Amino acid sequence: MEPITSVTSTSGPRVLTIASGKGGTGKTSTTVNLGTALALIGKKTMILDADIAMANMALHLGIEKSPTTLHDVLAGTADIRDAVYELESGLKVVPCGVSLSGFEQSDPERLGKALEELTQEIEFLLIDAPAGISKDGVIPLAVSDEVLLVVNPEISSLADALKTKMVTEMVGSHVGGVVLNRASIDKTELSKREVGSILASEVIAAIPEDAEVRRSAAFKQPVVIRKKDSPAAVALRKLAADIAGETFTEPESRGKQEGFVGRFVRSIFGG
Numbered sequence: 001m002e003p004i005t006s007v008t009s010t011s012g013p014r015v016l017t018i019a020s021g022k023g024g025t026g027k028t029s030t031t032v033n034l035g036t037a038l039a040l041i042g043k044k045t046m047i048l049d050a051d052i053a054m055a056n057m058a059l060h061l062g063i064e065k066s067p068t069t070l071h072d073v074l075a076g077t078a079d080i081r082d083a084v085y086e087l088e089s090g091l092k093v094v095p096c097g098v099s100l101s102g103f104e105q106s107d108p109e110r111l112g113k114a115l116e117e118l119t120q121e122i123e124f125l126l127i128d129a130p131a132g133i134s135k136d137g138v139i140p141l142a143v144s145d146e147v148l149l150v151v152n153p154e155i156s157s158l159a160d161a162l163k164t165k166m167v168t169e170m171v172g173s174h175v176g177g178v179v180l181n182r183a184s185i186d187k188t189e190l191s192k193r194e195v196g197s198i199l200a201s202e203v204i205a206a207i208p209e210d211a212e213v214r215r216s217a218a219f220k221q222p223v224v225i226r227k228k229d230s231p232a233a234v235a236l237r238k239l240a241a242d243i244a245g246e247t248f249t250e251p252e253s254r255g256k257q258e259g260f261v262g263r264f265v266r267s268i269f270g271g
């Protein structure tokens with residue numbers, strides 16, 4: 001894993017900020033997996049950890065020992081191009097440091113200027129925003145072309161997302177879509193349609209509750225690589241294809257569709 005400095009593409013990136021309002025809805029998981037899925041379909045993609053107080057994107061990817069991070073960039077002591085790391089998937093990552101002193105020395109207002117240095121290098125830039133709407137949370141909204149709101153199917157999550165949507169519009173950006181994360185078949189929770197109508201925005205993906213998301217994070221690998229056909233990974237890969245304007249082919253769920261008899265016959269006769 002080496003820092004990269006080369007300029008490879010000619011047009012500026014589409015900047016998507018992944019935000020929520022409420023903490024813990026799945027912003028970092030979505031950023032890491034959507035970014036990886038975009039990289040795996042050949043899109044030049046970068047993800048950036050703008051959660052400068054409580055950063056943990058690097059932990060999801062096993063790159064927590066990166067020598068230069070966004071903290072250094074926002075402290076004015078490093079060039080952002082020295083804080084970019086390229087992973088095996090082709091995904092480029094700007095991690096953030098985890099120390100309290102690094103946070104204290106960071107000036108979030110340097111983010112916009114730092115990103116200008118990157119505009120020639122990538123097609124998609126995904127920014128993982130912090131929870132809340134303090135200064136370090138608002139700047140990632142302001143520098144975006146559009147915001148994806150990651151919500152859970154519960155009222156507290158939607159109330160906070162609504163506030164984030166209002167702030168997004170106040171700072172001159174807009175919500176491009178809602179990602180309903182940790183959706184299950186529990187009838188008591190809010191449906192995709194209800195979430196869309198409460199937030200007055202399109203729900204562009206419903207990512208199911210899936211233990212493989214947590215397991216993959218524990219293994220420091222994106223679920224779209226480690227268990228690419230698990231329910232959440234499939235939904236995330238489909239979202240990536242939709243965002244990139246490409247067709248997504250569902251994986252064959254042979255075991256699910258054919259039932260017990262089919263599986264039994266196949267286990268005997270092969271196929």
Ligand SMILES: Nc1ncnc2c1ncn2[C@@H]1O[C@H](COP(=O)(O)OP(=O)(O)OP(=O)(O)O)[C@@H](O)[C@H]1O
Nearest residue numbers: 023024025026027028029131182208209210213214
């Ligand atoms: N679809 C899912 N199914 C199961 N677990 C999930 C799913 N999405 C996220 N999680 C788990 O929920 C927890 C919170 O996720 P994550 O860290 O991505 O949220 P966050 O919004 O970035 O949190 P924070 O606001 O603290 O930055 C993690 O343990 C993660 O593994």
Ligand SMILES: [Mg+2]
Nearest residue numbers: 027028029051
């Ligand atoms: Mg996070």
